[in-house]
Amino acid sequence: MQFYLAPMEAITGFVYRNVYHSMFGDMDKYFAPFITPTQKKILRTRERKDVAPENNVGMYMVPQILTNHAEQFIETCEFLSRQGYREINLNLGCPAPTVVTKGRGSGFLGETVKLERFFDEVYRWNAGLPKEECFEISVKTRLGLEDADEFEELLEIYNSYPLKEVIIHPRVRRDFYNGKPDLDAFEKAMENCKHPICYNGDINTKEDYVNLLKRFPDIDKIMIGRGIIANPGLVREILTGQRITKEELKLYHDALYAGYLADLGAEADVLFKMKELWFYLGQNFADSDKRIKKLHKAKKPEEYKALLKEVWPMLEMESL
Numbered sequence: 001m002q003f004y005l006a007p008m009e010a011i012t013g014f015v016y017r018n019v020y021h022s023m024f025g026d027m028d029k030y031f032a033p034f035i036t037p038t039q040k041k042i043l044r045t046r047e048r049k050d051v052a053p054e055n056n057v058g059m060y061m062v063p064q065i066l067t068n069h070a071e072q073f074i075e076t077c078e079f080l081s082r083q084g085y086r087e088i089n090l091n092l093g094c095p096a097p098t099v100v101t102k103g104r105g106s107g108f109l110g111e112t113v114k115l116e117r118f119f120d121e122v123y124r125w126n127a128g129l130p131k132e133e134c135f136e137i138s139v140k141t142r143l144g145l146e147d148a149d150e151f152e153e154l155l156e157i158y159n160s161y162p163l164k165e166v167i168i169h170p171r172v173r174r175d176f177y178n179g180k181p182d183l184d185a186f187e188k189a190m191e192n193c194k195h196p197i198c199y200n201g202d203i204n205t206k207e208d209y210v211n212l213l214k215r216f217p218d219i220d221k222i223m224i225g226r227g228i229i230a231n232p233g234l235v236r237e238i239l240t241g242q243r244i245t246k247e248e249l250k251l252y253h254d255a256l257y258a259g260y261l262a263d264l265g266a267e268a269d270v271l272f273k274m275k276e277l278w279f280y281l282g283q284n285f286a287d288s289d290k291r292i293k294k295l296h297k298a299k300k301p302e303e304y305k306a307l308l309k310e311v312w313p314m315l316e317m318e319s320l
Contacts, residue, residue, distance in 0.1 A: 003235050004167070006200060006225030007031040007064050007091075007140075011276055014055040015259040020228075021059050023252055026235040030059050031140075031223070034066035034091045036104075037076045053083055064089040064140065066099065068108045070121035077135055086134075087164065092141040095173045106173035110145040112153055119161045136164040140200070140223075145173045148185035155192055165196040167223055177226075183215060196221065203227050209238050229280040246315050253281070267301045274304070285314045 005012060005020070005027045017030050035047045049055060051063050063080050065088060067073050077088055092115075094105030101107065108115055126134055139158065144150025150172070158166055170186040171177070181201040190197055198221035203209055205227070213219060227234050232252050233244025256277065260270045275296050282292040291311050298304040 001219075002028040002198075002221045004029045004031060004198060004200075004221065004223040005228060006223045007033045007089075008225050008229065009033045009094075010273075011229060012225070014050050014052075015263050016256065017056065017059065017061070019252065019255045019259055020232055023248070023255065024232055024236060026239065028060065030056075030061045031089055032061060032063050034064045034094065035076055036066045037069075037072040039072075042072070042075050042079055051080065051083060051085070061085075062087050062089050062138070064091050066091040066094060066104050068103045068111070068114065068118065070118045070125075073118070073122055074125050081133060081135075087136040087138070089167070090137065090139045092139050093169050095142070095176050100173060106142045106145060109142065109150065109154060109173070112157060115154075116157050116160075119157065123161055137161075138164045138167060140167040140169070142169050143172050143182060143185050143189075148172060148182050151185060151189060152192075155189060159192075159194045163195045165198055165221070166193055167198040167200050167221075169200045171201065187216070190216065190218070198223050200225070204230065204234075206234070206238050206241075226280060229277065230283050246312070249281075249284075249315065250312060253277075268299075271298060271301065271304055285311060 003026060005017070010033070012030075012033055014032075017032075021027070021030070032050055035043055035051070037043070043051075051061070063085055065073055065076050067076070073090070080088065091105050092108055094100075096105065099105040099107060103111055103114075108118075122137070126137070129135075141154065141158075144154065148170075166189075168186060168189055170181040170183060170189075171179070186199065197219075199212065199216070199219050200223035203212065203222060203224045208227070209222070212222075224234065231237075231244060233242070233248065237243050253274075257270060257274060260273045261267070264270055264273070275298075278292060278295050285292065291307060291314070295304065295307050295311065298307060
């Protein structure tokens with residue numbers, strides 16, 4: 001089995017990836033949060049820093065691009081080529097309204113004619129490169145905008161191009177992250193997709209993983225996002241049965257705090273990042289809603305650290 005770290009905007013940047021990789025190192029691929037090129041600028045300063053080779057040493061990292069313009073995708077690939085990257089992922093899954101209304105992410109799934117033209121242009125360009133400079137291109141996709149039946153047409157498009165792999169989150173855009181993944185639709189995709197498939201969605205516990213493989217024993221690639229942020233020891237637990245300890249979780253937290261401080265400099269910015277993390281970490285703490293809410297309201301590092309002394313004893317390891 002191969003495990004991939006899902007790209008999560010504002011969370012799984014290079015600081016997070018380095019901390020996770022140094023402590024656990026059990027991901028076969030790390031997907032960076034999406035780059036959003038514009039007509040004025042291909043990569044912002046933060047995006048350049050996130051994909052810089054010196055910030056991703058020792059790990060297999062795949063940049064992800066969010067666009068519906070082939071020219072912008074190609075220009076971004078050309079920049080990433082100069083950084084040494086040869087595999088790129090196209091984001092066709094983001095359900096955020098600000099993304100979808102611009103026809104990007106899962107919004108692009110509703111424009112199949114334009115999507116096909118996009119791939120035509122990208123692959124003509126890619127075919128014209130020297131063999132050693134060609135890109136392997138994968139997609140991270142949902143099943144459609146409104147209905148899983150839309151995926152039949154989308155899969156015909158994907159099957160028409162030499163994609164490296166198709167990462168499927170078996171929900172439609174309107175689902176966001178609500179309800180259960182549509183495993184019946186995923187089963188149809190596995191039967192009809194010509195490319196390697198990676199499953200993505202709601203793997204939060206070892207039991208989730210075991211149940212998925214009971215139904216789909218041929219799956220050999222799984223992407224995990226929210227489950228890893230909440231429990232960074234999840235893949236190790238899946239592979240060996242060894243659960244993360246309270247001490248490891250505290251080390252993980254402290255390493256992230258230090259990494260963000262080194263990167264951002266300002267404690268206020270660090271607190272903002274840690275509050276995002278606690279949205280997921282808080283799921284592991286029994287009867288701690290009030291204290292977790294206080295963590296989210298903390299404005300000073302001293303206040304935040306004082307609250308942590310109250311929160312850590314409430315960690316219920318059985319929930320991990």
